[in-house]
Amino acid sequence: MTFGISLPEITAVMTAAAVTRRSLSASLALAVALGLGISANPLWADQSGTVIAPETAIEAVSTPDEPQDELQDPVSTFTLENGMQVVVVEDHRAPVVQHMVWYRVGSADEVAGKGGIAHFLEHLMFKGTDTLAPGELSAVVARNGGQDNAFTSYDYTAYFQRVAADRLELMMRMESDRMRNLRLSEEEVATERQVILEERNQRTDNDPSALFREQMRAMQYLNHRYGQPIIGWRHEMEGLTREDALNFYKLHYAPNNAILVVTGDVEPDAVLKLAETYYGVIPANPDLPEVRSRSAEPPQTAARRITYSDPRVAQPYVQRSYLAPERNPGEQEEAAALFLLAQLLGGGNTSYLANALQFDQQVAVFTGAYYGGTSLDPNTFDFVVVPAEGVTLEEAEAAMDQSFAQFLEDGVDEDQLARIKLQLRASEIYERDDVDRIGNRYGRALTSGLTVEDVQDWNRVLQSITGDEIIAVARSVLRPEVSVTGYLTRKEEEATQ
């Protein structure tokens, strides 16, 4: 009852704001209460919050290539003959395993007019196959004491089970079955369509901050499908059919488009053997496009502004997003600099914006800076400022701009940068406590066009970035012409402005 928040919202805020694990301080709790989720949350088939929470915050952590501690690298990777990648992360402290299959397909791979089909299919994947009755997969998992779920984002769709380690084979048998043998009835599709519409109600239409974010993204992307909501626009969701789902399924669900991620109490060789037995026998889909073809952004040449007003808004705030480059294979320096920039500007009480706007000028009750760099195509860098009592959104925006300009002039506080890098190194230790998160990191990276080497290289790249490089990237990326500035306001107030 205290904060009344759902898991995905926490995830969104955590994603961007925290370098340390779980740093949900009073001000972050506030951000959560306000629904200031910035990055896109994957959508879950089910809302029972027992599932893994993807966090880009720990993005920065990878398996160490410097032998700075005695911890053995717990990650093994393989590729099956049909092209399916396999990632195994070992942790033998408890006899538990998490089994996941990630597909390199998400809402940004949909064709125009079929918005939401990736997510709709994710729901429908819990119906039957030739050998599994509708709902049976989840029922079998539950009867084995396990938990299962799935989630969809712009670039990926993933399915997983957490279960006792000796049930891994059963999980693989069922998951590999639904990779090719899904069966859907018209009735199931019709009922499930109502479920996703209720999901949209709950996630988006009942939440003015979510509606505002949806508008911001639609404005940010001129041509790329990152501008369309993962769950879809309501009018398109209403028209999604069984045929649409099956067409999408047949093209994209195949071993050469999938990554198996197994984490927990398992031996890599044994996992590989099982993977060959269950996934290795599925033929690759020759029709799968070589390149994920998406409509790219043209040069962005005009700063955009929006105001979204809603009577349900309790606290107005201003958000600014900039189109920003993502991590690319072998070239992660720019993204690493942006990641560090977000921490320097918006990572809690010691950050530049907090210091300037909350402690010094006291024009804001909350400030944040966010960067989601793990994506296939260009992503966004975001600022949020929640004004203090009596401060207008215009004043808050001006203070934010002035403060950012001053930051560029001052340059990076080297002590602060050193502390951030220290915490990133420490997170390599902490994350050994939760190998599922390591697995998630691989799954997300490998579905976002990155390689195993990129994942393992990421912390080293982060550690190599200098203050000057961060300032240079900030100047080159955060330009007005690639930006959207949004005001979220309360409807009554609009009339008086």
Place this chain on the structure above:
Amino acid sequence: MTPRAVTSQVLTFPVRHLWLAALMALSLTIAALSATMARAEIDITEVTSPGGISAWLVEDHSIPFMALELRFRGGTSLDTPEKRGATYLMTGLLEEGAGEMRAQDYARALEGLAAGFSYDATKDVVSISAEMLSENRAEAAELLRQTLTEPRFDQDALDRVRAQVLVGLRSDEKDPNTIAGLAFAEMAFGDHPYGTDGKGTAETVTTLTRQDMFDAHEAIFARDRLFVSAVGDITPEELGVLLDDLLGALPETGAPMPGPIDPQIAGGTTIVDFDTPQSVALFGQVGIKRDDPDFFAAYVLNQILGGGSFESRLMTEVREKRGLTYGAYSYLVPRDLAATYMGSFASANDKMAEAVEVVRKEWTKIATEGVTEAELADAKTYLTGAYPLRFKGNSQIASILVAMQMDDLGLDYVKTRNAKVEAVTLEEANRVAARIYDPEGLHFTIVGRPEGLDTSN
């Protein structure tokens, strides 16, 4: 299922009394009580420090850090009516400076140790969860000690965080879930602390003073309501020393605990008008206490009815068959001072009435017909199989261990818990179903504009 609120932070500082610590380690007593969980192999040791502070420890040296969990019973329910929100605000201020350090110096010190301190204030407890690297554990513990025992509550920090809390309260007024929760709590608990928002109200929070922060601090941080667990890279001897350094200075007693209350929940429906496309329903009845002999049967029954898996009756009937919601759940809420049995879902305004009807039918059905042998067997397999999955990492285990202490469960509970689930017979389950499910006493609080539903008793 119930969303947990987490406030958090981080801390640091230099070591003191090393020699003293070494001396005290000699007199450390380690209770030889030890329990092993069959599947997850959790070995719990009860440690009593030289200074008499007891803690449960799971030693695991495979990763060089440890998780420490401290809980203080009483939580926001210790606030007096005119000071509602004091404990919550005070807890939020712990990370805003300590000892000689003001807020930002404090935050830098904490970052410099790469430790993680997080805080939570609920109706029943204030909890402090810490993660500390082995390489600087003494410094991290010292920073935590200052945080806990040398708070500053600087006026500027108080005003800054107060403004954040007030924004949060304003947002809550527009959040259908929070509106429903508060309306239900007020109905069930009236003036009792459980009937009000632990964050306080705009009125009370606005008037809270620096002295109120010190008072709230003194009320809760005492040894008579402290529960401790630690998991990870630390020995019993080291933990004993750490506990005395960290907690030895706490006073023996804190404020008196508020008394228990019988929830007042009558059947019927309350509609709270709110203009939004999807109504939110929170429903509930009187619950069952954690120490009730029928608790395990009730727990298994709830798994069958609405326990959060896709297989529950509520999920099947409301979501899978009819597509009326994204999710429908029920949950036992056995708090320290009152027990309720709650549930929730959200449905479009034009579907809410049907969804309510379905849930009411399920409530009546389980009360009158009970459950089947197959359902009981499935629920047991799920619950016993899922139990080890909870013991996932140092912090989660620390959190479970401290909750077990607060529920007075005993060191062997992890070993015996699944057997208790298994022991629930069909006859017992159905006797308990008839006892606890009260369709006449089930109340729905619905926030939105549900078509065809009105407030009724």
